[in-house]
Amino acid sequence: MWSWLSKIASACLGPVRRYARTRKDEDGGDNxxxxxxxxxxxxxxxxxxxEFSFAVAQANEVLEDHSQVETGGAATFVGVYDGHGGxxxxRFISEHLFAHLVRLAQENGTISEDVVRSAFSATEEGFLTLVRRTHFIKPMIAAVGSCCLVGVIWRGTLYVANLGDSRAVVGSLGRSNKIVAEPLTRDHNACMEEVRQELISRHPDDSEIVVLKHGVLAHQGHNSDTMAHVDLQCMIRSTLIWKLLDLFLPILMRLGVAKRLVRAALKQSARKREMRYDDLKKVEKxxxxxxxxxxxxxxVYIDHELVQGRDTxxxxxxxxGFVDSVGTSRFSGLSALS
Incomplete structure (x- = not known):
């Protein structure tokens, strides 16, 4: 399932302030x-x-969330990949999807809906090839999957693509300066009737493509002569973070807003266990x-005073995400495109 939004950003480039560095949580030193x-x-x-603000909290022994922000003079790319089963x-998506997007954009002379779709398809096919090649020595790789949520801003247009149940929302200033939040994506998983019917119609010879496991709907992974069935539990995401957006965005400065949202979610998790957030911080991955x-x-903040279509x-x-080093983006290869 794909959800797309086109949004135009226009006007002139204003002065830019200096930016905070990437860091681990430093809540504690002075207080x-x-x-x-x-x-x-x-x-x-x-x-x-x-501008953008970015934050990640790890819970698993090995971080299963991979994420990236790629910036350039003409474009911005944001990707969040929620891994499951490993x-x-x-990790494969974070290493290949953006590279496919840049390659296809150079071949087509622009970024478009078809280019983003093709980048998704090329990434998926690449991972399936990896699974076919390595499952004999690492069978459980067939049980690994990931959601994929991407936003691309190119020449004043925002493209949003989603596979899975990560979510994107857009907030705009409404009446009385209140933030109005609208969803940009729809969840895409086996908990949805239309997705179950799609899976069944595409795999008519597989009676177990969608099963009920421990009271939870699941869809099966690869089923072929070389792949064993894999149960992938579908997970319902909490809507807490979207409620927090209404609470925080109107009253907080841009600086560190993503971290503040994550902290608020962590504090809520601690309260549900009747513990203090400081005690939750001590719990190991x-x-x-x-x-x-x-x-x-x-x-991601979109400032409409920036001129549409002009390199900045x-x-x-x-x-x-969760990597302190910052490298050079491949977007430099797109600077000559119109």
Whole structure:
């Protein structure tokens, strides 16, 4: 299932402030609170159409959320990949999807809906090839999957693509300066009737393509002569973070807003277990999974005073979630495209 939105950003480029560095959570030094080593953030960064804030909280022994923000003078790319059954699929997407997008954009001379679709397809086929090649020595790789949520801003147009049940919302200023939030994506998983019917229609010879397991709907993984059935449990995401958006976006400065949202979700997780957030911070990765899942939040601000279609002085950077190093983005190869 794909959801797309086109949005135009226009006007002139204004002055840009300096930006906070990428860092782990440093809540604690001066006020005596416990530092959360499993909370990472980049408080504020610049992209071609505005600014972004980025934060990740780890819960699993191996972080299954992979995510990235790619910035350039003419474009911005945001990807969040929620892995399940392991991190291999999400890691593969983070290493290949953006590269396919840049390659296809160069071949087509632009970024378009078809280019984004083709980048998704090329990435999926690449991972399936990897599974076919390696499942004999690593059988459980056939059980690994990932959601994939992507946003691309190109020449004033925003494309949003989603496979899975990660979510994107857009907030705009409504009456009385209140933030009005609208969903940009629909969940796409086996808990939805239309998705179950799609799976059944595409796999008519497989009576177990959708099964009920431990009271939860699941769809089966690869089923062929070389692949064993794999049960992938579909997970219903909490709507807490979207309720928090209404609470936080109107009253907080842009600086560190993603981290504040993640912290609020973590505090809610602690309250549900009748414990303090400071005590939750002391829980090690792996064990933390009993309290909450890996969490990734990227807040992207689109400033309409930026001129539509004009290259800006935004840095060409590649920022990976929970990775402190910041590299050069491949978007530099698109600077000559119109």
């Amino acid at each position: 005596g609170r416990v530092v959360d080593d499993l909370l990472w953030s980049r408080d504020l960064g610049r992209h071609a159409a505005g 991190a291999e699929a999400a 792996g064990v933390r999974r009993f309290f909450h899942d890996d969490i990734t939040v990227v807040v 002085k935004a840095p060409e950077l590649s920022v990976r």
